[in-house]
Amino acid sequence: MEKRNGKALLPIFVFVVLYLGLGILFEYGLRIEMGFYKIPVVVIFLIALLVACLQNRSLQLNDKLAVMGTGISDPNIITMILIFMLAGIFVGVVGRSSANSVAYFILSLIPPQFAVAVLFIVSCLVSLAMGTSVGTITLIVPIGIAVAKASGFSVPLCIASVMSGAMFGDNLSFISDTTIAACNGQGCKMTDKFKENFFIALPAAIVSVIIIFVLSVKSYNGGFVAEKYNLIQTIPYILVLIGGIVGLNVFLVLIIGVISGSVIMIATGMIAPTDLLGNMGTGAAGMFETSMVAILVAAICALIKEYGGFAALLHWIKQVFKGRRGGLLGMGLLVGLMDIATANNTVAIVMANPIAKEMSKDYGISSRKAASILDTFSCVFQGILPYGAQMLVAIAAASGLGETVNAFEIMPKLFYPYMLLISSLLFIFFGKEKQK
Numbered sequence: 001m002e003k004r005n006g007k008a009l010l011p012i013f014v015f016v017v018l019y020l021g022l023g024i025l026f027e028y029g030l031r032i033e034m035g036f037y038k039i040p041v042v043v044i045f046l047i048a049l050l051v052a053c054l055q056n057r058s059l060q061l062n063d064k065l066a067v068m069g070t071g072i073s074d075p076n077i078i079t080m081i082l083i084f085m086l087a088g089i090f091v092g093v094v095g096r097s098s099a100n101s102v103a104y105f106i107l108s109l110i111p112p113q114f115a116v117a118v119l120f121i122v123s124c125l126v127s128l129a130m131g132t133s134v135g136t137i138t139l140i141v142p143i144g145i146a147v148a149k150a151s152g153f154s155v156p157l158c159i160a161s162v163m164s165g166a167m168f169g170d171n172l173s174f175i176s177d178t179t180i181a182a183c184n185g186q187g188c189k190m191t192d193k194f195k196e197n198f199f200i201a202l203p204a205a206i207v208s209v210i211i212i213f214v215l216s217v218k219s220y221n222g223g224f225v226a227e228k229y230n231l232i233q234t235i236p237y238i239l240v241l242i243g244g245i246v247g248l249n250v251f252l253v254l255i256i257g258v259i260s261g262s263v264i265m266i267a268t269g270m271i272a273p274t275d276l277l278g279n280m281g282t283g284a285a286g287m288f289e290t291s292m293v294a295i296l297v298a299a300i301c302a303l304i305k306e307y308g309g310f311a312a313l314l315h316w317i318k319q320v321f322k323g324r325r326g327g328l329l330g331m332g333l334l335v336g337l338m339d340i341a342t343a344n345n346t347v348a349i350v351m352a353n354p355i356a357k358e359m360s361k362d363y364g365i366s367s368r369k370a371a372s373i374l375d376t377f378s379c380v381f382q383g384i385l386p387y388g389a390q391m392l393v394a395i396a397a398a399s400g401l402g403e404t405v406n407a408f409e410i411m412p413k414l415f416y417p418y419m420l421l422i423s424s425l426l427f428i429f430f431g432k433e434k435q436k
Helices: 006-029 041-054 061-072 075-107 112-130 133-151 155-172 177-186 190-217 231-246 250-267 273-285 288-307 309-320 323-342 345-363 367-384 389-400 407-413 415-430
Strands: none
Touching: 006 041, 006 288, 006 309, 041 288, 061 288, 075 177, 075 231, 075 250, 075 273, 075 288, 112 133, 112 155, 112 190, 112 231, 133 155, 133 389, 155 177, 155 190, 155 367, 155 389, 155 407, 155 415, 177 190, 177 345, 177 367, 190 367, 190 415, 231 250, 250 273, 288 309, 288 345, 309 323, 309 345, 323 345, 323 367, 323 415, 345 367, 367 415, 389 407
C-alpha cells in the first residue's frame, strides 16, 4: 500500500501562508502599489523547499538531494524551461510595435460603433500571438482608453474587454507560459490541448462578444480612433500562430518566429543589428523567475511525493470527488485555489501539475483533458482576481493616462472569464471523453 502522510504537504501550506499573507499586507495593509508583485516568489519557494528538507529525519540529506535531482531532471521540466527561454527571446525580438500594428490594423477595418467588441477580438488575437495576457493588456489598454475617450464608451467596459480578450489568448496560445506548463506537466502535445481547449473557449468568447456589443453600441457618440500601422511587422506573429495550429514542433515554431522577426525588424529599421542580441537576452532574462519557479516546484514536489504527501491529498480528494467528472472538477478547483493563493496562473499550474497527473491516472482522465482543465480554470480565476497582475497593470495603465478606475468597477464587466467558467463546467459535466 502506498504510504500516506498529510504532514508532507506542509511546504505548500507554508508557501501559501507566506505569499498570500505578505501579499495582503503589502497591497492592502501598507498600501504598496502592485504589492503582491513586490514579494520575491523565488525566495518564498526557497523557504518552502527548506521546510521540505527539514521534514522526514529518517532520510539523509544526500538522499533528499537525489530525490530533488530526479524531480528536476524530468524531461518535461527541462523542455518547459527551454520553451520558456525561446518564447522570451521571441517576444524580445518582435517588441511592442508589432503588436500595436496588429491592433490598429484590425480597428481600421470595422465601423467605429463596434470598437469595444473589436477591442475584445483584437486582444484575443494579440494575446494568442504574443502568448502573454499582461503584455497584451499593457499594449492594448492605452488603445482602449483612446477608444473610450473618442467614442464615449464606458472606460471600465473598454478595460474589461481588453482584459477578457487577453485571457482568451493566455489560455490558448502555443507560446503562453500556462500552455507550456500545462502541456509539459501533463505530457501531452500542444495541438491536442489546443483542440480540447478551443471548444471550451470559443463558445465563451462568442457569448462575451455579443454581450459587449449590446452594452456598448448604444453609448457610441460618433468619434473614432485612427493610428498608423505596419503590416509587415505582424508577419512573425502570424507565422507562429499558423505553425502552432498546423502542429509543427514548438521549438521549430519559435525558431521560425525568432528568425523572421529578426529579419523583419532589421529590414524595416525598427532595430539596429547591434541591439538585436541585447533584446534577445532581455527577453530570455524576463523568463528567469518563471524558470526558477519551475525548478524549485519540481524539487519540492519530488520530496512531497517521496514523503507520501500526494498520496494523502489524492486520498482526501477521492473522498469528496467521485468519478471522472468529479475528478475533473476537483482538478479545476485545485488549480483555482492555487491561483487565488499565488495570484499567478503559471505558478498555480506548475504547483498543481504533479497532483493533477496522479489524479489523471486514478480517475482515467486523458492528459489533453487534464492540461485543458488546468489551463482553463487557472485563467478563469486569474482573469477576475482584484489583486492579479492583469488587473493591477490595467488600472496602472489607465491611471497613467489620467483615468481613475478601480478593480470593483471592472470586475462586473469581465464577461469572458465568467462565460469561460460556465463553458468549463458544461464541458466537465456534459463533455465526452474520446477513447484511444
